[in-house]
Every structure is written in structure tokens, then in C-alpha cells.
Amino acid sequence: xxxxxxxxxxxxxxxxxxxxxxxxxxxxxxxxxxxxxxxxxxxxxxxxxxxxxxxxxxxxxxxxxxxxxxxxxxxxxxxxxxxxxxxxxxxxxxxxxxxxxxxxxxxxxxxxxx
Amino acid sequence: xxxxxxxxxxxxxxxxxxxxxxxxxxxxxxxxxxxxxxxxxxxxxxxxxxxxxxxxxxxxxxxxxxxxxxxxxxxxxxxxxxxxxxxxxxxxxxxxxxxxxxxxxxxxxxx
Numbered sequence: 001x002x003x004x005x006x007x008x009x010x011x012x013x014x015x016x017x018x019x020x021x022x023x024x025x026x027x028x029x030x031x032x033x034x035x036x037x038x039x040x041x042x043x044x045x046x047x048x049x050x051x052x053x054x055x056x057x058x059x060x061x062x063x064x065x066x067x068x069x070x071x072x073x074x075x076x077x078x079x080x081x082x083x084x085x086x087x088x089x090x091x092x093x094x095x096x097x098x099x100x101x102x103x104x105x106x107x108x109x110x111x112x113x114x
Numbered sequence: 115x116x117x118x119x120x121x122x123x124x125x126x127x128x129x130x131x132x133x134x135x136x137x138x139x140x141x142x143x144x145x146x147x148x149x150x151x152x153x154x155x156x157x158x159x160x161x162x163x164x165x166x167x168x169x170x171x172x173x174x175x176x177x178x179x180x181x182x183x184x185x186x187x188x189x190x191x192x193x194x195x196x197x198x199x200x201x202x203x204x205x206x207x208x209x210x211x212x213x214x215x216x217x218x219x220x221x222x223x224x225x
Binding site: 048056108 | 148150156157158159160163203205212213214215217218
């Protein structure tokens with residue numbers, strides 16, 4: 001069984017540009033979560049999607065947005081990139097709603113903003 | 115919202131010794147507490163979890179204890195090995211079912 005897959009592996013952008021990150025959950029999982037992992041800051045919760053709806057959002061500005069498609073894959077969009085957006089972006093999926101369902105992580109997308 | 119803190123931020127132990135990592139949480143309604151291990155350059159992986167109706171759970175060399183009154187939970191690793199060296203994250207669910215992670219602790223096992 002394939003795990004959570006993310007693309008691209010690395011992404012290099014310049015300040016002010018837009019970035020799109022993609023995530024495919026484990027087959028059968030309906031919930032997708034996005035986290036930002038910046039150096040020394042642990043895993044910061046960004047967004048949670050379930051059944052195509054945004055269920056919860058972390059303390060990030062509106063230029064961080066996303067969506068979940070009918071096949072449960074998800075996209076994270078970051079507009080007007082800033083230097084401090086450089087981080088590893090991790091996607092996780094779980095069987096259903098809520099954090100009681102175990103979250104399985106992808107390998108992440110390393111975003112570098114120059 | 116939920117706040118999860120880990121102590122200490124780094125821990126170094128001799129191979130074969132035990133390691134204990136402690137976490138505290140703020141939301142008394144939290145009911146699920148997973149621990150993730152992240153090796154250098156790899157994705158976080160769940161190593162053990164505990165739910166609020168249980169005080170302790172063990173899986174081979176790893177155990178987790180939960181004290182709901184004090185709002186803290188701990189990861190215990192016995193007979194540490196070099197491959198245990200990694201960053202360990204604790205997490206907790208708040209009333210909104212959102213999983214909140216601690217900042218992580220870097221465990222180094224000295225051969």
C-alpha cells in the first residue's frame with residue numbers, strides 16, 4: 001500500500017511569487033492535514049481538510065490556503081511568498097475526522113524562498 | 115487553544131541507558147496523545163500513542179505514561195540504541211480535535 005505522497009520534493013521560489021504544493025493521501029483516508037516545519041519551531045499546524053471541506057485552520061495568514069479534491073488529494077497554496085516561508089511542508093492523512101485517527105506523514109516538500 | 119510543551123529540548127544518553135522525555139499540555143479536554151519520531155531527513159513516524167482512559171502503554175522498549183490530573187505525559191525508552199537518535203515530538207488533541215505538537219526534543223544516544 002502506498003503511503004502519503006507529496007510533490008514536488010523541493011521547490012525554489014523568489015519573494016512575492018506563489019507556490020503550490022500537492023499531497024496524495026493513503027488510499028481510503030479522507031482527512032488531510034498540512035504542517036509547516038521551520039527550523040527549531042517543531043510542527044506548526046496549517047490546515048485540515050476532510051471530505052472536501054476545510055475543518056480547521058492554524059494561526060497563519062490568509063495567503064496560506066488550500067483545497068481538497070473529490071479524490072481526497074489536496075493542494076496547499078502560498079501566495080505572496082516571504083523569506084520566512086522557507087520551511088519543510090508536511091502533509092499527513094488519516095482515516096477520518098479528528099486527531100483521534102492516526103496521522104501518517106508524507107516526506108514533505110522543501111520550500112526555499114530566495 | 116491547546117499548548118504543548120516538551121522538556122528538555124535536547125537529551126544525550128549513553129547507549130544502554132534509559133531516556134525519559136516529558137510533555138505538558140494545557141487543555142484538560144485533551145484525550146489523545148501520540149508520540150512521533152523523526153530521523154534526520156525523514157518523515158515523522160508514529161511510535162506509540164495513548165488515550166485518556168489509559169494511564170500507561172508499553173510496546174517493547176518504549177512506554178508512555180499519562181497523568182491527567184497533572185496534565186503531563188512522558189515517553190520512556192529503555193536500553194537505548196544508536197538508532198534511537200532522532201527528534202521526538204509529543205502531541206495532544208484539544209477540544210477542537212486539532213492535533214497540537216510540541217517543539218520536539220533531539221535525543222542523542224552515545225555509543
